[in-house]
Amino acid sequence: MGRAVPAVTRALDILELFLERPTLSAPEITERLGLPRTTVHELVTTLADRAYLIPVSGQPTRYRLGMRLFQLGSVFADQLDLAHEAREGAQRVAAECDETVHVAVLDGTDVVYIAKVDSTHPVRMVSAVGRRLPAHCTGVGKMLLSGLPPERLDAICPLDGELAGMTARSITSPVRLRAHLEEIRRDGLSYDECESNDAVFCVAAPVYDHTGDMVAGMSISVPSIRWDDRRREEWSGLVRHGAATLSQRLGHRPPPSRDSGAAT
Incomplete structure (x- = not known):
């Protein structure tokens, strides 16, 4: 050195x-x-x-x-590989929590997992890179839906329709989904409370690119036997930090604080 x-x-x-x-x-x-x-x-x-x-x-x-x-920034952006960066980001978070970590993107009404790092526990979530799930049934999918402009959300999720559920706890009402997405926008976190799998909880956070667009979501998926209030809080902070770190790797810069932009 x-x-x-x-x-x-x-x-x-x-x-x-x-x-x-x-x-x-x-x-x-x-x-x-x-x-x-x-x-x-x-x-x-x-x-x-x-x-x-x-x-x-x-x-x-x-x-x-x-x-x-x-x-220089344009050259950097052109060389970015979302799947590669997502894999490395998921590995860093999984190393801290030893639970299954996913990074997913939105494709129509589904989420597609582009990166996954497994837990080492014998009881863990069964999933795979490339798997598709209805976005409204997953924590990471609801996070991605919350980032859509209203007209695009209306196009893929009409208010006069009904959403197919995966479990008894899935959200099937478009009106209820929109109210839930408002909460997600406010909190910056999304939860899947056995909505895609009766025995799995998830918490997800947004991933942004250099343009400020939400391009992916990162989630920690946990069997219900290892989920409690203390761990919910711990993993919420961890996935928020992990998603922010991945966003930085993709060139995202959070907006400056309100008092830092004015010239004196």
Whole structure:
């Protein structure tokens, strides 16, 4: 392992400040990083010369991210493999909980599992990559349905129809499903309480790509004999974190906090 180069580290620190604010001036960068003013001036000048930063129109002393970063990000996005990243993300979560972890995408009214990592317990969920299930009966499927615009949801799940159930606890009413999806949007988590399998509980969280679209869902599936309130809370936090980490791997950046975007 070679040593980190301080000048490169400082240049990257400058660029990463723009994850929190769309524009910054050299004095603001100096204050936030605690670097000498001359060092910041030299680094900002170099980054601007290479189009990693560009002056804000009408405010030449302020800077925003430049086109070179967009070009690099586009190359990165083109090289992403959702299935590969999903498999690695599922492995990380499964290593922490030792339960079955899935990543799935929406295809019409079904979810399709694109990644699965099994639990090592003798009693575990039986499933497979490529398997399809009705989205409204699964935790990960309901999460994905919650991310659809209203017109698309209406197209695949008309209000005047009835949904086929998989167990006695499945949601079969489109009206009830929509009310449930509102709860999922509010909470950012979706649960399957024996709705696709009489003996399995699931908790699911959303996965976003670099455009901010919900492209997949990650779930932890647990036999009912190992599900209780304490573990529900623990696994809810774990799948939320795992899905957020996978989203970051796909280039997603959460929106900045309300007070971080205004220029001063």
